[in-house]
Amino acid sequence: MRRLTAILLAVSLLAGCSSSGLLSIPIINKAQYRDIPKIYRVQKGDTLYNISWAFGLDYKQVAEWNGIGPPYRLEIDQQIRLYPKPSDSKDSKPKPIVLTSLPKQEPRAAATKTTIPAKKATPTPTSAPAPGKWHWPAQGKLVGKFSPKTGNKGIQIAGAEGTPIRATTGGEVVYAGEGLRGYGKLIIIKHSTEYISAYAHNKEILVSEGQAIGSGEQIAVMGQTDTSKPMLHFEIRKGGNPIDPMKFLSQ
Structure with a gap:
């Protein structure tokens, strides 16, 4: 399975665009709408569960936001919304940032033995x-x-x-x-x-x-x-x- 591209590269590239109105995408550790990208593009090997898990989201919510029902099958290059649909889409149509790699997460270990x-x-x-x-x-x-x-x-x-x-x-x-x-x-x-x-x-x-x-x-x-x-x-x-x-x- 092809590995996902590094999120750090995406962060560095987008950070340089902040002055022109684009938001930079940080490495996130918890689900907050302001901290995660708006859209994620499905890569080979992705499932709704690992995408939701990577961003700290409930897979049921992500499925609802995207109108996806069980068994939650995805297609490569499908764009997955990572936030609720706006209530008034007529008045507000922002261009979403599309993320094509999942965030790198680094589990930290504490010194203890059991x-x-x-x-x-x-x-x-x-x-x-x-x-x-x-x-x-x-x-x-x-x-x-x-x-x-x-x-x-x-x-x-x-x-x-x-x-x-x-x-x-x-x-x-x-x-x-x-x-x-x-x-x-x-x-x-x-x-x-x-x-x-x-x-x-x-x-x-x-x-x-x-x-x-x-x-x-x-x-x-x-x-x-x-x-x-x-x-x-x-x-x-x-x-x-x-x-x-x-x-x-x-x-």
Whole structure:
């Protein structure tokens, strides 16, 4: 799969145009309409889920803004609106900035170590389990914790290369690829209409998009794609917003 072009290049090019009325596009860490581009052009390998995830948006909102229904299929070069349609389009027709690459995101790790237990696979649930009932996605050492202050939107688990990566709970694979810079080989699983989990830096992806996954089922092997050492960057999001995985994982 062709990798997306660097957002930093887009930022530097657009920043030089600010004096002529164009907005510069920053690397965003949260969903605020003023911080994200108006339009994103779909690239090969993109899904509605990884686009929404990259910009911190709820995939259901993005689908509604673009009149896209399940199963949310996209076409290459399709322009995806990343903001609500204006209520009065007759009086206001601004030229949107079209972004053709997803923002680079750099998970940050904090220095801490906790032993993580192994879990066995269980059948796919009909809905997301309650907090405290989600399985740990990998064995290893917890070396980074969720921290909105430092921009860490998940947790980092360091371990041996090849360590099994498992689904934290049952769901459907909605993205499997390496099109988002900073995350290497990435898997995104939808557990319900509200909850999504993500697994980054994998050495090998063992599942495909559209595949149903059971809780605790192996989906990848640990690697170090787009990171300096073998580790898993793991996130849980609710309605597009990152939440602390430690509140959901079994203790």
